[in-house]
Amino acid sequence: MRALFSAICCLLFPIAVSAQNSPDCRTAIPVCADAPIMGTTDGSGDIDDFDPEVITQTGCLEKGSVSSANIENNTEWYVFRAGTDGQIGFDIEALPVNSGGTITAEWDFALYGPFDETSNENYCTIIGDGSAQPIRCNYEYNDTGFTGIGVNPVDGREGAPFVKGSQNTYDEWLNVREGEIYYLYINNYNTNFDEEPESFVLTFTGTSVDEDQDSALDCTLRDEFLGFDIVACEGDPDITLSVLNSPFGPNIADVSWVVDREDNGNLEVLPTSPGQTEYVVSSPNSGRYYAIVTNNEGETWDDDVLITFYGTPELDEVRVIDDFVHSDQTDPYNVEIVPVGDGNYEYAINGGEFQDDPIFRDVPPGLNTVVINDKNGCGTSEPEEFLVVGYPKFFTPNSDGFHDNWTVYGVEELANPVVYIFDRYGKLLKQINVNVGWDGTYNGRDMPSSDYWFRLEYERDDEGILVAKSVRRHFSLVR
Numbered sequence: 001m002r003a004l005f006s007a008i009c010c011l012l013f014p015i016a017v018s019a020q021n022s023p024d025c026r027t028a029i030p031v032c033a034d035a036p037i038m039g040t041t042d043g044s045g046d047i048d049d050f051d052p053e054v055i056t057q058t059g060c061l062e063k064g065s066v067s068s069a070n071i072e073n074n075t076e077w078y079v080f081r082a083g084t085d086g087q088i089g090f091d092i093e094a095l096p097v098n099s100g101g102t103i104t105a106e107w108d109f110a111l112y113g114p115f116d117e118t119s120n121e122n123y124c125t126i127i128g129d130g131s132a133q134p135i136r137c138n139y140e141y142n143d144t145g146f147t148g149i150g151v152n153p154v155d156g157r158e159g160a161p162f163v164k165g166s167q168n169t170y171d172e173w174l175n176v177r178e179g180e181i182y183y184l185y186i187n188n189y190n191t192n193f194d195e196e197p198e199s200f201v202l203t204f205t206g207t208s209v210d211e212d213q214d215s216a217l218d219c220t221l222r223d224e225f226l227g228f229d230i231v232a233c234e235g236d237p238d239i240t241l242s243v244l245n246s247p248f249g250p251n252i253a254d255v256s257w258v259v260d261r262e263d264n265g266n267l268e269v270l271p272t273s274p275g276q277t278e279y280v281v282s283s284p285n286s287g288r289y290y291a292i293v294t295n296n297e298g299e300t301w302d303d304d305v306l307i308t309f310y311g312t313p314e315l316d317e318v319r320v321i322d323d324f325v326h327s328d329q330t331d332p333y334n335v336e337i338v339p340v341g342d343g344n345y346e347y348a349i350n351g352g353e354f355q356d357d358p359i360f361r362d363v364p365p366g367l368n369t370v371v372i373n374d375k376n377g378c379g380t381s382e383p384e385e386f387l388v389v390g391y392p393k394f395f396t397p398n399s400d401g402f403h404d405n406w407t408v409y410g411v412e413e414l415a416n417p418v419v420y421i422f423d424r425y426g427k428l429l430k431q432i433n434v435n436v437g438w439d440g441t442y443n444g445r446d447m448p449s450s451d452y453w454f455r456l457e458y459e460r461d462d463e464g465i466l467v468a469k470s471v472r473r474h475f476s477l478v479r
Contacts, residue, residue, distance in 0.1 A: 025049045025124035026230045028077035028183055029245055032219035033088075033204035041074045041188045042197035046237035048072070049128045058127075059110045059134035060162045061187065074188040078202070079228065081117075081218040082176035086208030088216065089150025089159070089173050092186060095199040105198040106190030107147050110134035111171075114180035122231045122344070123183060125376050136171040138162050139189065149174055150205050173206060179218075223247055226291060226305035231344075232283065233378035234311040239281045243291045246301055252277060254294040261287040263306060284309040312379030313372035314340040318386040321359065333390045334361045337370055344375040365390030365410035387414070389456060394476040397440035406475060407437030408456060415459040422453045440477050449479045 022029045023045030031037050049072055056063040061071045082088065094105045112127050112134050126132040136149055140162070144154035147169035151158055159170035176182075188198055208216035225246040230239060243255055257270040257279045267290075272279065281289060286309050292302040319336045337347045337358040346354040348371045349363065365388050372381040388410055395406040411417040411434050421430040421438055429442045429452070440447050453474045 022077050023072075023075045025077050025127060025183065025185070026232065027227055027239065027241075028079040028124075030221040030224055030227060031078045031080050031202070031217070032222045033080075033209045033213045033217040034219060037078070037202040038199060039076045039078075039186065039202055040197050040199045041076050041186070044073045045075065046240075049075075049077075049124065050130075051128070055128065055130050058130065058185075059137035060139055060164075061108055061110055061134075061137060062139075071187060072185075076186045078184040078186070079221070080182055080184070080204075081221045082114075082178055082180045082182070083215045083218040084208055084212075085177050086175070086211070086216065087173050087206040088176050088208055089148060089205040090184075091146055091148040091150070091153060091201075091203045091205060093201045093203070094145045095201065097198055103145050104190060105188050105200065106141055107200055108139040108187045108189050109137070109147060110185045110187075111136040111149070111174070111182060112185070113182035114176065115182070117179065117181055120344075122376050123181070123228070125231065127183060127185075129377060134185075136174060138169055138171050140164075140167055140169045142167045142169055144169065146170075148205075176208070223301070224303050226289070226303045229306040230308070231376045232307065232309050233374075233376065234284045234309050236283055236309070238283075239307060241279045241281065241289060241291065241305065243277050243293045246291075246293050246303070248293055248295045248299075248301060251295045251297075252293055253296045253298075256292040258290040258292070259285075259287045260290070261285075263288045281307055284311070310343050310374055310376055310378040313343060313345055313374050313381045315370060315372060315381060315384050316340045318370065320388065333363045333365055333388045334359065335363050335386075335388060336360075337372065339372055343378075346373050346375055347371070348373070363388050366412070367410075389414075391454070391473065391475060394478050395440070396478050397446070398479060405437035405439055406477075407432065408434050408454070411456070411458070417456065417458045420455045420457075422455070423447075424451055424453070426453075440479075446479070447477060449477055451476050 023041065023043055024047055050058060052063070058071060063071050092107045092109060094103045094107055096103050112132050115121065115123050123132070138147055144152055146152050146154055149159055149171050150173050152170050157168055157170060159172045160168055162171060186200070204217065206216070225243065226241055232239060243252065244250070252275065254275050255277055257272050257276070259268050259270055260266060261268065270279065279289065279291070286307055288304050288306045290302060290304045292300060294300050316338045319338060321334045321336055337360070339345055346356050347358050348354045349360050350368055354373055367385055367387055369383040369385055371383050374380070390409040392403065392406055395403045397404050408419050417434055419432050419434055420428060421432060422428055429447070430438050432438045451474050453472065455472050
């Protein structure tokens with residue numbers, strides 16, 4: 001969190017036990033272990049954290065037999081950060097819709113992590129695309145009304161790795177290390193087919209909590225009430241920011257909303273109504289958003305979140321680079337793929353595997369294709385063609401049948417290519433036919449061993465192929 005305004009160092013009221021509903025991973029609610037948290041599920045959220053056409057299962061949780069019975073139809077997301085090394089668990093206690101009534105909810109959960117906050121990973125993306133699978137998971141049912149990690153407080157049953165049909169609603173204890181990030185996904189399977197919200201109480205347990213419930217989880221994460229930075233795709237549904245999870249709880253007198261659109265210190269006060277507790281961010285309005293909350297005692301608390309919308313990747317250019325050190329060939333043709341703008345991209349050429357490095361070594365001369373994929377799930381570019389114009393770095397015109405002529409490769413796709421050859425002093429020696437090449441002579445005389453230069457001139461073809469071009473390069477004649 002970047003401090004925008006001074007915040008008070010201590011609070012004079014008890015911590016609230018309720019939290020704003022967050023059915024989307026990207027707006028997961030930061031929580032701590034110092035008090036129970038009351039949660040409610042009442043819908044599937046604004047976005048599909050799990051693509052219903054692709055991801056039909058995450059860990060033990062599965063898509064239902066009916067098409068509408070998605071694994072995220074009635075969900076709540078939380079995020080917590082371990083405050084110390086030790087043992088952590090939690091209880092999810094089902095509550096009736098009406099006090100004293102029958103419990104109808106059936107709570108399932110999946111726990112993802114541990115994540116490293118310095119890794120720059122988009123946690124919700126790798127959870128949603130299946131790259132990150134839950135480390136604890138349970139969808140079993142019994143009549144105790146509890147599920148979680150550790151020990152069932154009703155029947156005393158120890159948690160164990162999930163086994164279908166065991167009726168053990170608890171998974172085994174979690175050993176954590178300080179600073180690790182975890183995402184907790186809670187789903188009410190039993191009411192996936194109606195719209196009646198139901199509640200639960202989430203309570204953290206374990207030896208770390210027994211020793212000190214204030215430090216077992218890092219409670220400063222809860223102060224970051226707007227959550228972790230959000231990566232979204234252009235065209236995604238709106239993102240709703242809320243101050244109702246701030247340390248002030250419902251004790252709110254006024255709220256100010258500010259944005260730094262370029263994240264460069266240029267602040268803009270947003271037009272909002274007095275005391276507006278939510279602000280809706282629509283695509284593609286990237287920026288760092290600040291909320292400054294004032295309570296009824298005149299104290300203030302602020303937080304910020306960086307929201308970045310990415311579009312489908314676009315290719316800007318393809319650059320030829322010389323790199324003899326890392327090349328496997330005598331005449332390397334190495335290229336760098338340059339996308340438009342910044343992003344978390346991976347690249348593939350000629351139908352090969354994707355790689356994070358935009359530099360490809362030993363690319364064949366001639367026509368090639370490149371595809372750029374956004375690792376945040378914001379799309380993949382259409383294959384685009386580019387041309388590598390290659391040439392030998394040396395030739396040996398000694399009439400032995402090997403490397404006797406020098407020419408430029410891969411120019412067949414160019415319109416009207418012309419190659420000029422110069423000596424080291426800039427004197428024009430030859431304008432060559434690229435289909436024949438140069439035999440190392442000038443006016444019928446053999447030229448000496450030395451470095452020579454060439455210049456390639458061409459016109460772009462009618463199809464607008466991107467050309468990774470060597471405008472002016474040198475090569476060696478060896479006798």
